[in-house]
Amino acid sequence: MAAPGTGILGFGAYTPERVFTNDDWSRYVDTSDEWITTRTGIKRRRFAADGENTVDMAEQAARIALASAGLAADDVAELIVATDTPEVYAPDSASFLQHRLGVGEVPAYDLAGSGCAGFLLGLDLARARALAHGGKVLVVGVELISRLMDWEDRNTCVLFGDAAGAAVVAAGAAPIQILAATAGTDGSKADILMREVGGTRSPFTLERAEAREHLDIAFHGREVFREAVSRMTQASHEVLRAAGVDPSEIDLVVPHQANLRILNAVANALKLPEEKFFVEVEEYGNTGSASVPLALYHAHQQGRIRSGDTVLLTAFGAGFHWAAVLLRFDAPPGA
Numbered sequence: 001m002a003a004p005g006t007g008i009l010g011f012g013a014y015t016p017e018r019v020f021t022n023d024d025w026s027r028y029v030d031t032s033d034e035w036i037t038t039r040t041g042i043k044r045r046r047f048a049a050d051g052e053n054t055v056d057m058a059e060q061a062a063r064i065a066l067a068s069a070g071l072a073a074d075d076v077a078e079l080i081v082a083t084d085t086p087e088v089y090a091p092d093s094a095s096f097l098q099h100r101l102g103v104g105e106v107p108a109y110d111l112a113g114s115g116c117a118g119f120l121l122g123l124d125l126a127r128a129r130a131l132a133h134g135g136k137v138l139v140v141g142v143e144l145i146s147r148l149m150d151w152e153d154r155n156t157c158v159l160f161g162d163a164a165g166a167a168v169v170a171a172g173a174a175p176i177q178i179l180a181a182t183a184g185t186d187g188s189k190a191d192i193l194m195r196e197v198g199g200t201r202s203p204f205t206l207e208r209a210e211a212r213e214h215l216d217i218a219f220h221g222r223e224v225f226r227e228a229v230s231r232m233t234q235a236s237h238e239v240l241r242a243a244g245v246d247p248s249e250i251d252l253v254v255p256h257q258a259n260l261r262i263l264n265a266v267a268n269a270l271k272l273p274e275e276k277f278f279v280e281v282e283e284y285g286n287t288g289s290a291s292v293p294l295a296l297y298h299a300h301q302q303g304r305i306r307s308g309d310t311v312l313l314t315a316f317g318a319g320f321h322w323a324a325v326l327l328r329f330d331a332p333p334g335a
């Protein structure tokens, strides 16, 4: 449903310094730059430094978002952190981030388990909460997957990178209007992308740890690929319909950056030229719930978004979840 009257006041992102190339991966697992590049489009990704944790990265992105919105921590009325790689199991990363930023004693909570769709689900939730109480909601997407994945599983390890992104959402006039948002879930597909060990079904045991099962990501790559294309396309159509915007009016698509071939297939399904897709999967890999805000931040920094532009965000993630948000940049931050 269209929700006029909410918008984004500012955004920010952070990537760790350490660059890890495909050739670096070929020293750990039986893979090659050629395989990773042709199957995924990924060339490099960033990994957090030893001692750098989830909340450290979230804090960096959040501070940039607040500064770009011209806000102080005190101005934040609610805090949402989307992550599947939290600082500790409980409490949530939002609790640590609330304290670290010096935000008031406001509601703060994590959105966990929705994988790479987490940030857009958070954005959708934030606009509803901003409308409900009139305050400013800080939404962060952050993943530090390099520390929680199996460095010996070539099927998954080569795909991911670490990063954080953030946005501040508010009701009323904003330089970036949220024209519409949509989201959906198909839980019958829960098993195509799952991290199982650690929950009540398969609690941690010494045996499981010795077999490295706690790091397993069950992953049916081809099915995830198919669902990703179909659901990101569906979500895009739905959000455009909700806003009454024609696909030809889209100036830029900022999608979840999982795989270049997925993005090309979505462009094809939406009948949009590939040049309208902002793609940086080559540089950062799949950064999970950080991917969309990171790409949005870079698209703006690189001058790919101008005043008056209509920008489509779309993502999919474990669940199986999908979401899309349509933005109109009346005046990008710093304009």
Ligand code: UT7
Binding pocket: 030, 031, 032, 035, 036, 039, 040, 115, 116, 154, 155, 156, 158, 193, 220, 221, 222, 224, 225, 228, 258, 259, 286, 288, 317, 318
């Ligand atoms: O948030 C997570 C989101 N995940 C995604 O978006 C991933 C969606 N899926 C994909 O992007 C693709 O399915 C992959 C990139 C994961 C795989 O591409 P594919 O074209 O579907 O490859 P495949 O599954 O058909 O695997 C082909 C071969 C297999 O060998 P065999 O069985 O044919 O001998 C794999 O064992 O490639 C092998 N393989 C590798 N070889 C070199 C798998 N990983 C690697 C690797 N290096 N890293």
